[in-house]
Amino acid sequence: MRTYFFERRAEVIKLTKRQDEILQIVKASGPITGKEIAEKLSLTRAALRPDLAILTMSGNLDARPRVGYFYNQELEVKQHAEKFLHQQVSDFKAHPIVVEKSTSVYDAIVQLFLEDVGTLYAVDEEGNLAGVISRKDLLRTAIGNQNLNELPVSVIMTRMPNIVTIRPEETLLEAAKKMINNHIDSLPVVKEVDDHTYLLVGRITKTTITRAYLEIMDQKLG
Numbered sequence: 001m002r003t004y005f006f007e008r009r010a011e012v013i014k015l016t017k018r019q020d021e022i023l024q025i026v027k028a029s030g031p032i033t034g035k036e037i038a039e040k041l042s043l044t045r046a047a048l049r050p051d052l053a054i055l056t057m058s059g060n061l062d063a064r065p066r067v068g069y070f071y072n073q074e075l076e077v078k079q080h081a082e083k084f085l086h087q088q089v090s091d092f093k094a095h096p097i098v099v100e101k102s103t104s105v106y107d108a109i110v111q112l113f114l115e116d117v118g119t120l121y122a123v124d125e126e127g128n129l130a131g132v133i134s135r136k137d138l139l140r141t142a143i144g145n146q147n148l149n150e151l152p153v154s155v156i157m158t159r160m161p162n163i164v165t166i167r168p169e170e171t172l173l174e175a176a177k178k179m180i181n182n183h184i185d186s187l188p189v190v191k192e193v194d195d196h197t198y199l200l201v202g203r204i205t206k207t208t209i210t211r212a213y214l215e216i217m218d219q220k221l222g
């Protein structure tokens with residue numbers, strides 16, 4: 001059974017089978033009168049009245065006098081947008097591209113191109129997050145610096161405790177906020193080992209968020 005919002009009362013209700021049938025009819029054939037809906041379901045207009053009242057009150061249907069019932073597409077979009085934002089990071093995280101702290105800036109640039117990513121993560125011997133190296137970090141270093149083969153990324157990376165991280169159980173909404181508020185393109189997904197020590201388990205990027213959004217909207221509305 002589908003779940004729809006009683007938006008005005010901010011509570012979630014389960015629709016009955018008949019209410020769901022009515023919604024599908026209006027979705028396919030709206031605007032449609034109560035009389036026409038009743039005919040399609042072989043019911044009397046009076047028998048349908050309570051269900052139509054519930055669907056209108058909840059905002060799933062709109063009613064216009066002398067025209068009929070409309071399906072409220074806006075509410076459906078809103079519900080799916082909400083659903084999207086509350087997805088967990090763990091379900092969408094991508095594989096992180098990592099380098100060792102001792103990797104040269106030159107090799108890091110090569111790695112960035114080979115892996116086709118915008119950010120690399122530096123890890124220590126245990127796989128714990130040590131630093132973030134972005135495109136701009138590498139570009140800044142490359143301008144005017146002759147010795148990219150000798151310079152380790154540990155010298156130029158953004159390091160702990162300045163790294164903004166996200167945990168697998170947090171939501172895409174929280175991930176999006178952290179990226180926008182900190183003006184960064186990606187977040188390392190981490191599990192806390194102990195104070196200031198985080199195991200790197202994935203990455204979330206602005207592209208991940210956009211892809212997740214399209215997937216969920218396409219599935220539900222497509």
Ligand code: ADP
Binds near residue numbers: 119136157162188
């Ligand atoms: P770009 O360099 O391609 O614009 P970002 O906007 O992600 O990529 O990075 C901007 C700066 O922020 C860089 O110096 C980078 O090291 C740093 N940075 C990137 N991601 C993070 C993060 N999760 N936490 C802290 N700093 C970050």
